[in-house]
Amino acid sequence: MVITLLILGAAIVLFVSGKIRSDLVALCALLSLVLFEVLTPEEALSGFSSTIVVMMIGLFIVGGGIFQTGLANMVSNRIVLLAGSSPFRLYVLVMLTACVIGAFVSNTGVVAMLLPVVVSLAATAGMSSSRLLMPMAFASSMGGMLTLIGTPPNLVISDELVKAGFEPLSFFSFTPVGLICVATGMLVLWPLSKKYLSKNTKQEKERKHQKTLLELTRDYQLAKSLYRVHIKFGSPLVNKKIREMRLGERYGITILEIVKKSKKHIPFSKAFYQKVVSPDTVLEYGDILYVSGSLTSIESLVKDNKLAFDDYGADGSPVPFTGNLMFDEVGLAEVVVLSNSRLVNQTVKESLFRQNYRLNILGIHRRNRYLVDNIKDETIRAGDALLVQGEWKNIDRLSGASNEWVVVGQPLTEASKITIDHKAPLAASIMVAMVMLMAFNILPAVTAVMVAAMAMVISGCLRNVEAAYQTINWESILLIGGMLPMSLALEKTGISSAISEMLVTQLGGQSPVILLAGIYLATSALTMFISNTATAVLFSPIAVQSALQMGVSPLPFLFSVAVAASMCFASPFSTPPNALVMSAGRYTFIDYVKVGLPLQLLLAAIMMLVLPLLFPF
Secondary structure: OHHHHHHHHHHHHHHHHOOOOHHHHHHHHHHHHHHOOOOOHHHHHHHHHOHHHHHHHHHHHHHHHHHHOOHHHHHHHHHHHHHOOOHHHHHHHHHHHHHHHHOOOOHHHHHHHHHHHHHHHHHHHOOOOHHHHHHHHHHHHHHHHHOOOOOHHHHHHHHHHHHOOOOOOOOOOOHHHHHHHHHHHHHHHHHHHHHHOOOOOHHHHHOOOOOOHHHHHHHOOOOOOEEEEEEOOOOOOOOOEHHHHOHHHHHOOEEEEEEEEOOOOOOOOOOEEEEOOOOOOEOOOOOEEEEEOOHHHHHHHHHHOOEEEOOEOOOOOEOOOOOOOOOOOEEEEEEEEOOOOOOOOOEOOOOOHHHHHOOEEEEEEEOOEEEOOOHHHOEOOOOOEEEEEEEHHHHHHHHOOOOOEEEOOOHHHHHHOOOOHHHHHHHHHHHHHHHHHHHOOOOOHHHHHHHHHHHHHHOOOOOOHHHHHHHOOHHHHHHHHHHHHHHHHHHHOOHHHHHHHHHHHHHHOOOHHHHHHHHHHHHHHHHOOOOHHHHHHHHHHHHHHHHHHHOOOOHHHHHHHHHHHHOOOOOOOOOHHHHHHHHHOOOOHHHHHHHHHHHHHHHHHHHHHHHHHHOOO
């Protein structure tokens, strides 16, 4: 017993200090329990085969599919745009959006997706983003209380009920409790955020940021002289390679992109796909060419080769393309040429950049000028920023290809921001099907989640299996898998029984409500220092044993553990959403105490009144 308490105490101290990764602390604690023979190796590894861990892995993948298809972004953007410039309406809609999405998707993912949107909306409304970011993080946690899958502590207490021989909780068992948390949070956080979180936005306006793809397109004025033409039947370009036709040399134009019609007719697949422009690209009937150059040159190209403009003005003359270029497979990046580069003093044509790296040079940023017209004969100089275009993987490969240049930004990070929008309806269907399977008990929750996760991968809502793996927060998985056996150690050594007996003896003799308050406050206090999931794992068996010893229902006690563990707002380290917004909102630890502690105490008082009514003793 003493060894187990020492290991648990050391783990808590390390969790609080934050000097060592939480997953490493959990694994070291787990290993210590095995080395001191508190647990057998089989018992120690049982956490990683738990349905909670397996379900969380599946939920991360499902959430990744929802984000990658742009579904979550579409929904949230449409909702928050309703706010206009009203700060209060913006606050309400941001809170509701975070709550609704957080009910079905990892709250960490919700905050990661909404964070840049909220910063942009706050700037538009003329208010500080710090007034919205912390409430949004809290709202994602409150929304997690609406459903069984919303937050890991909910899954923990449901699993504990099954272990104790009771029926598992249903998908919407948490909804009444969650609605109370959401309503209370929305009422309390508006005045608190107004009083304590009104930060100066000067730093936000001055903050430098990497150029986005749209900014690159605008700065280089790629769309200024961009026209979209398509190849008609009978064109001399059909079945010819670009190198054979020498279109750039003959007409002084640049083909930025070729979009080809897909030959596969699969539901939820793209009707068109991008093709990287290369000398060996074969042109086909129906291809759409995005061509940059003077209108006179492009009109000659169209006339000589039986092409047709896609867009015409009211007077019947061709008009530039006003839409957005696609960046699904093909991307843009800036490459700064260093003084030792072999490219210096070579023309773009002589650099053989396309042949060597399968990338096209579309423009040059030199001092304050952007060169984009007829650049093939332009001499490259040291310090030039080259705008290159090609497949994302080739752009990323350029980063480590040479020490002669520097690729600005992180191409793969930019690529990950490009959503597979045409798959959004499919992702929505998969998510709805998963929720229905769980809500009506057609399949066990873990099975429904794994089926949905596999469907996301197979259907292409995630680009590949590697992308699915990248959606999983492995630190959280290792933390939970490592801490689950700790509760087994507490039970095995009699610590859980001792704590529950102490709680029953000291508090239970007065009334179950006093015992309920004791469990709630103890859980809430511990969550200030360690993960909410780890706290739920530790206190769930104590709550069940305490209730059974008193001869009352364990339901209100388990719900008090779940709510207390999830509704911990007074610390930036208690939940991942709290920590995610700390830097972006420029919050200090005391900001969380000023705003989160009053809300946390108020919810504790309300739950002591509500839980016995919803789940009688």
